[in-house]
Amino acid sequence: MEPSVSSKRRLWFALFVVALIFSLLIGRLAYIQIVKGEEYKKLAMLQQTRNVPIPAKRGVIYDRKGIKLAFSVQSLQFGPIRKILEPSLWERWQVNLLRS
Numbered sequence: 001m002e003p004s005v006s007s008k009r010r011l012w013f014a015l016f017v018v019a020l021i022f023s024l025l026i027g028r029l030a031y032i033q034i035v036k037g038e039e040y041k042k043l044a045m046l047q048q049t050r051n052v053p054i055p056a057k058r059g060v061i062y063d064r065k066g067i068k069l070a071f072s073v074q075s076l077q078f079g080p081i082r083k084i085l086e087p088s089l090w091e092r093w094q095v096n097l098l099r100s
Contacts, residue, residue: 003011032040061070 057072058070060068060072063069
C-alpha cells in the first residue's frame with residue numbers, strides 16, 4: 001500500500017521543521033563559540049577564580065618531648081613591587097634599604 005500524498009507532505013513538513021530546529025541550534029552554538037567565545041571565557045575565569053588572603057599565622061610545632069620546633073613570629077615587611085619600578089628606581093631603593 002502506497003502512502004497518500006497528504007501523508008508524504010506531512011512527513012516532509014515534519015522533516016523540514018526538525019532540520020530547521022537543528023540548523024538554528026547549530027547556528028546559535030557557533031555564534032556563542034566563535035563570536036562571543038572570548039567574552040564568555042573572561043566571564044568564566046572571573047567566576048571560577050578569586051584571590052583569598054590566607055593569614056600566615058600557624059600553630060606551634062612541638063617534638064615528642066614538648067620542645068618547640070617551630071612557632072609563628074609576626075613580621076611586617078613592605079616595599080615596592082619590582083615589576084612595576086624602573087630598574088634605576090629599584091636599585092636606588094635597594095641602596096637606601098641597605099643604608100638604613
